[in-house]
Amino acid sequence: xxxxxxxxxxxxxxxxxxxxxxxxxVVDLFDDGRAGLVQAMSGEYDVMVLDRMVPNVDxxxxxxxxxxxxxxxxxxxLTSLDGIEDRIAGLNAGADDYLVKPFAFGELxxxxxxxxxxxxxxxxxxxxxxxxxEMNLLSRRVTRAGxxxxxxxxxxxxxxxxxxxxxxxxxRTMLLExxxxxxxxxxxxxxxxxxxxxxxxxxxxxxxxLIETVRGSGYRICA
Amino acid sequence: xxxxxxxxxxxxxALIAVFAVFLAAGLGTAYVLMHxxxxxxxxxxxxxVVAELRAIGRPEERLERVQEIAATSRPDxxxxxxxxGGDSIGNLPESLDAASLRDGGLLSGHALPLAHPADSYRIxxxxxxxxxxxxxxxxxxxxxxxxxxxxILGFSFLPALAITSGxxxxxxxxxxxxVEAIRGTLQALSAGRLTARVGGTPPDTDLGDIARDLDRMxxxxxxxxxxxxxxxxxxxxxxxxPIQRVAVHLERVGAEALPVPARTSLDAAQAETAGIIGTFxxxxxxxxxxxxxxxxxxxxxDLGALVRDMAEIYAPAVEEAGARLDxxxxxxxxxxxxxxxxxxxxxNLVENALRHAPGTPIRLALEGRVLSVxxxxxxxxxxxxxxxxxxxxxxxxxxxxxGSGLGLALVKxxxxxxxxALGLEDAEGGGLRVRLVFPAGGExxxx
Numbered sequence: 182x183x184x185x186x187x188x189x190x191x192x193x194x195x196x197x198x199x200x201x202x203x204x205x206x207v208v209d210l211f212d213d214g215r216a217g218l219v220q221a222m223s224g225e226y227d228v229m230v231l232d233r234m235v236p237n238v239d240x241x242x243x244x245x246x247x248x249x250x251x252x253x254x255x256x257x258x259l260t261s262l263d264g265i266e267d268r269i270a271g272l273n274a275g276a277d278d279y280l281v282k283p284f285a286f287g288e289l290x291x292x293x294x295x296x297x298x299x300x301x302x303x304x305x306x307x308x309x310x311x312x313x314x315e316m317n318l319l320s321r322r323v324t325r326a327g328x329x330x331x332x333x334x335x336x337x338x339x340x341x342x343x344x345x346x347x348x349x350x351x352x353r354t355m356l357l358e359x360x361x362x363x364x365x366x367x368x369x370x371x372x373x374x375x376x377x378x379x380x381x382x383x384x385x386x387x388x389x390x391l392i393e394t395v396r397g398s399g400y401r402i403c404a
Numbered sequence: 405x406x407x408x409x410x411x412x413x414x415x416x417x418a419l420i421a422v423f424a425v426f427l428a429a430g431l432g433t434a435y436v437l438m439h440x441x442x443x444x445x446x447x448x449x450x451x452x453v454v455a456e457l458r459a460i461g462r463p464e465e466r467l468e469r470v471q472e473i474a475a476t477s478r479p480d481x482x483x484x485x486x487x488x489g490g491d492s493i494g495n496l497p498e499s500l501d502a503a504s505l506r507d508g509g510l511l512s513g514h515a516l517p518l519a520h521p522a523d524s525y526r527i528x529x530x531x532x533x534x535x536x537x538x539x540x541x542x543x544x545x546x547x548x549x550x551x552x553x554x555x556i557l558g559f560s561f562l563p564a565l566a567i568t569s570g571x572x573x574x575x576x577x578x579x580x581x582x583v584e585a586i587r588g589t590l591q592a593l594s595a596g597r598l599t600a601r602v603g604g605t606p607p608d609t610d611l612g613d614i615a616r617d618l619d620r621m622x623x624x625x626x627x628x629x630x631x632x633x634x635x636x637x638x639x640x641x642x643x644x645x646p647i648q649r650v651a652v653h654l655e656r657v658g659a660e661a662l663p664v665p666a667r668t669s670l671d672a673a674q675a676e677t678a679g680i681i682g683t684f685x686x687x688x689x690x691x692x693x694x695x696x697x698x699x700x701x702x703x704x705x706d707l708g709a710l711v712r713d714m715a716e717i718y719a720p721a722v723e724e725a726g727a728r729l730d731x732x733x734x735x736x737x738x739x740x741x742x743x744x745x746x747x748x749x750x751x752n753l754v755e756n757a758l759r760h761a762p763g764t765p766i767r768l769a770l771e772g773r774v775l776s777v778x779x780x781x782x783x784x785x786x787x788x789x790x791x792x793x794x795x796x797x798x799x800x801x802x803x804x805x806x807g808s809g810l811g812l813a814l815v816k817x818x819x820x821x822x823x824x825a826l827g828l829e830d831a832e833g834g835g836l837r838v839r840l841v842f843p844a845g846g847e848x849x850x851x
Contacts, residue, residue: 192648196652361717365747368755369758374721374724377720
């Protein structure tokens with residue numbers, strides 16, 4: 182992917198750019214708001230990482246300028262502010278996602294992948310598959326190797342979320358946000374517990390494991 | 405009934421009452437004194453007539469004088485009758501029975517067959533050498549006195565009272581509006597709307613001074629809060645960036661192959677960093693909530709569904725920790741609020757129970773608009789319950805358990821923001837129950 186990063190802190194900027202390049206992306210890094218905005222307006226990017234507080238032109242102004250000129254590039258807003266109204270203000274200004282500092286690289290990478298590769302809304306599948314697992318979205322039945330698996334509604338939703346994003350890492354916070362609509366970081370391992378229950382039904386009785394834990398990041402279903 | 409508590413109204417009513425009482429007392433005294441003087445004069449006139457008749461030496465002259473008096477006196481002023489043997493002379497009508505005349509008494513004018521009698525007459529009976537004489541003096545002057553005083557009452561006293569009351573109503577309304585404006589501003593300020601002002605051009609009165617002082621205080625408060633918010637966001641930026649760098653460095657180290665002791669230390673360092681971030685964010689969030697942020701986004705929240713969701717989210721983790729999470733929802737009512745903050749509140753309470761009462765059953769209950777979370781732990785001594793709601797306060801007994809000491813403070817800040825009453829009490833069979841009573845008003849979105 183072609184990624185634009187606008188971040189004034191050198192350590193964070195190098196870290197983000199370096200990590201993304203190591204994953205095989207092409208990254209342009211800017212530490213100044215005005216130069217970054219010019220680049221964003223001229224370049225063709227798949228996704229953009231924007232710090233909310235950058236010198237000369239601040240992140241929110243860059244975002245508003247982009248959206249005012251009908252530039253649809255997906256934007257992930259990085260911020261030090263974690264206020265109730267900051268988040269809403271960021272999303273209202275046209276950000277597609279919002280990440281509060283400090284963050285782990287895995288979280289950033291997973292969210293960028295989710296932003297850039299939104300599945301097209303057409304040709305909605307009725308059956309999701311991963312190897313020998315089948316999920317029928319109409320009858321809400323799940324089978325693996327022909328064996329029926331009985332799932333609670335929320336376990337079904339969790340598995341569906343992972344299957345729809347097959348091969349892509351989903352972090353704990355991403356799962357909390359999309360499956361449970363929870364926008365804070367619980368101090369208890371709630372996601373791990375749900376995941377362990379789901380695995381007990383989907384993976385444990387079988388030889389190969391479908392749900393993979395990505396250390397320091399989250400979970401994914403192998404493609 | 406709030407009108408009765410208004411100070412200007414009470415003062416005005418009291419002043420009008422005092423004014424009315426003094427005026428009435430003055431008029432009353434004048435009336436009594438004048439009435440007494442006039443009565444004495446009337447009595448004196450009767451005595452004067454009798455004394456004059458007595459003073460006359462010759463009987464014929466006396467009879468002539470009686471007839472002269474009778475002829476020259478107006479019947480509403482003086483009536484006289486002299487009885488000599490079977491005969492009687494004078495202008496007192498014959499038809500009047502002598503027995504109804506009592507010395508010193510009063511006679512109503514209506515009893516007399518006269519065209520224009522006085523309202524009443526003073527009676528004086530005396531004995532002359534020729535026989536009994538009756539002198540009746542009309543008390544017209546007293547009737548006139550009554551009329552004059554009624555006129556004073558009707559044309560002066562009552563209008564004065566009405567005008568005073570009218571003025572008082574105007575003054576009370578005006579000061580009432582000003583007091584109401586000051587009160588409304590104070591309420592808005594304490595509810596966190598720091599932009600509230602009494603406003604307008606306050607008059608040069610004590611209330612005007614108070615309004616001006618209040619506006620000045622509110623401006624100072626707003627500026628101080630804004631400065632604090634600015635400091636908060638500066639600190640957030642200046643500290644979070646280095647914390648971000650620490651996290652970056654730690655993550656880079658983690659990517660290397662490490663011997664086991666180094667890996668253990670690294671994991672511990674990363675956990676501590678996460679702890680610092682958590683504390684930091686909770687502190688910032690409490691400060692923002694106390695600053696009144698977030699109320700604009702209030703909408704009706706289905707608290708019953710939220711409680712069930714939170715129980716569903718936490719049940720597996722609680723069971724993994726060797727405990728049980730029970731959830732009961734009866735007759736849930738919606739509340740006005742922020743769903744994310746309320747979720748955070750419930751999560752904090754459940755996590756608090758999990759941390760301080762490990763292994764005991766946790767009960768999450770909603771009845772109407774009353775939310776409660778109870779555990780089977782050691783509870784909190786009554787004397788310390790106020791303390792634990794403050795920031796960073798942790799009881800000695802819980803020093804060894806993890807947690808920032810901000811959990812309940814954040815719960816309190818969210819509860820306050822939602823206008824919910826927060827109470828800590830003993831649960832059945834020991835343990836702590838945190839109880840939240842939400843106010844009504846979730847049915848319609850706030851205007």
